[in-house]
Amino acid sequence: MIIEKRMLSLVALGLCLPLITGCPKRSGDFGSDADTDLLSLDGGRDDIAMLPGSRDSLVGAGQRDHGLTAIQFDYDSAQIAASEQGKLRVVTEYMRRQSRVRLVVEGHCDERGSREYNTALGERRALAARAYLVGLGVRADRIHTRSYGEEKPSDPQHNESAWRANRRGEFVIYN
DSSP: OHHHHHHHHHHHHHHHHHHHHOSOOOTTOTTOHHHHHGGGSTTOSBGGGGSTTHHHHTOSOOBOOSSOOOEEOOTTOOOOOGGGHHHHHHHHHHHHHOTTOEEEEEEEOOSOSOHHHHHHHHHHHHHHHHHHHHHTTOOGGGEEEEEEETSSOSSOOOSHHHHHHHSEEEEEEEO
16 A cells, blocks of 8 residues: 555656656756746755754765765756666665665756756756655655756766766765
8 A cells, every 4th residue: 555655656756747847948048037946946955954953964974985876867857767767776775774874865967057057957856866765665854955056077078978977866875
């Protein structure tokens, strides 16, 4: 029964994400007022600051060498692709085995688009990964989000291969 409810929640999320993310932006449309309005959504660019008592436990260097693989996103999308869902199931299993750790999902973008737009897109990506993990059974209070937008590229080049690598969600573990 619980699994059926979770699956129903995931299906509902999958149906709603296209409505939230909208259509891809055309060149010149980045940074419109509609994009900057997304920065005021609950959760903000960094929901860690909004959670009472959680900032102290998440200060310092988080663990990045935990074996969890970053998920990739399509251009101008915060939708979890079917090819990335297995990576999120691995994260779920890790969180089940490590019941005392907290997770920060970091949303990243490529350099195309305005800084404001990319920060909002990174936030949507982190929130989408968080929602998926919650749907798989990870307690919501153990998962926080942070958007870096285009600020921390994994590949500094300016080509399609680099842009593809930079459209990602990374996982950082805190004790």
